[in-house]
Amino acid sequence: MKTTTQTIRQLKGKRPIVVLTAYDFITAQLATEAGVDMILVGDSLGNTALGYESTIPVTVDAMLHHCAAVARAKPSALLMCDVPFAVAGHSTDYLLDVCTRLLQVGGAECVKIEGGKLIAEKCASVAQAGIPVMGHIGLKPQDVLQLGGYRKFGKSAAERQILIDEARAWEQSGAFALLMEMMDFETAAAVTEAISIPTIGIGAGQGTDGQVLVISDALGLNAGKYPGFAKKFVDLRSIAVEALAQYATEVRERKFPE
Ligand SMILES: Nc1nc(=O)c2c([nH]1)NC[C@@H]1CN(c3ccc(C(=O)N[C@@H](CCC(=O)O)C(=O)O)cc3)CN21
Numbered sequence: 534m535k536t537t538t539q540t541i542r543q544l545k546g547k548r549p550i551v552v553l554t555a556y557d558f559i560t561a562q563l564a565t566e567a568g569v570d571m572i573l574v575g576d577s578l579g580n581t582a583l584g585y586e587s588t589i590p591v592t593v594d595a596m597l598h599h600c601a602a603v604a605r606a607k608p609s610a611l612l613m614c615d616v617p618f619a620v621a622g623h624s625t626d627y628l629l630d631v632c633t634r635l636l637q638v639g640g641a642e643c644v645k646i647e648g649g650k651l652i653a654e655k656c657a658s659v660a661q662a663g664i665p666v667m668g669h670i671g672l673k674p675q676d677v678l679q680l681g682g683y684r685k686f687g688k689s690a691a692e693r694q695i696l697i698d699e700a701r702a703w704e705q706s707g708a709f710a711l712l713m714e715m716m717d718f719e720t721a722a723a724v725t726e727a728i729s730i731p732t733i734g735i736g737a738g739q740g741t742d743g744q745v746l747v748i749s750d751a752l753g754l755n756a757g758k759y760p761g762f763a764k765k766f767v768d769l770r771s772i773a774v775e776a777l778a779q780y781a782t783e784v785r786e787r788k789f790p791e
């Protein structure tokens with residue numbers, strides 16, 4: 534059965550929501566067959582699929598290209614696409630135009646937008662246009678140039694209060710859910726209590742309404758670079774390299790083709 538934003542909203546307080554990233558046709562099929570609730574075409578594709586150092590170089594065109602490939606897998610999971618770097622800082626008209634294209638051209642069913650209170654308020658226009666929005670607070674990787682690196686958020690009482698205010702702003706703007714990245718576990722639990730929409734965590738502990746993971750982190754496909762919170766559920770990289778080395782050997786020894 535097709536998962537909708539309504540399905541996701543109703544899962545709060547019932548059972549944890551499972552979100553996984555996908556970047557192309559094949560990873561979308563894997564996520565679909567595994568039965569996840571939501572697929573995120575994350576701008577982390579900049580790191581995992583395109584070889585960039587951060588998500589800053591990821592363009593709207595790149596997101597459209599990858600999202601359309603994921604959509605062609607016709608996932609039963611709700612399909613969400615990240616709004617990439619700086620788009621939400623432009624005019625509301627431009628933000629609305631990009632979100633519209635992510636749905637109409639990319640085939641996404643909802644969008645995720647990194648931002649605090651100001652961006653959250655701007656996103657009310659997107660939600661009112663009929664585009665479901667997930668907010669993204671805590672560590673916002675698109676802010677890496679200002680942050681100078683990645684860190685945990687919400688450790689101090691002051692920062693916890695800011696995050697709770699930001700979460701309420703997203704809820705007020707009509708966001709259907711909220712993502713919290715690299716957040717102090719107690720703060721993440723406090724935010725989850727404070728709002729009526731579901732929270733999805735990554736590096737934010739057990740106290741959220743769901744979890745999200747990058748597919749290449751879960752499958753162990755990356756070359757050594759893993760965030761501390763990621764779990765390798767299998768080491769596919771070594772299995773794949775071994776298989777491909779065997780192919781090379783068999784060709785060189787004239788064993789393949791038989
Ligand atoms: N492969 C991958 N997985 C991700 O989860 C991910 C990406 N790429 N790219 C986009 C963002 C960036 N994210 C990241 C990346 C690194 C850390 C990290 O290294 N965290 C350290 C602590 C921070 C530090 O000391 O720099 C950690 O140990 O978790 C955290 C989030 C999450 N996202």
Ligand SMILES: CC(C)C(=O)C(=O)O
Pocket residue numbers: 554573574575576577578615712714735745747
């Ligand atoms: C790590 C998740 C939350 C994300 O935004 C991405 O994959 O781009």
Ligand SMILES: [Mg+2]
Pocket residue numbers: 575576577588615
């Ligand atoms: Mg992202």
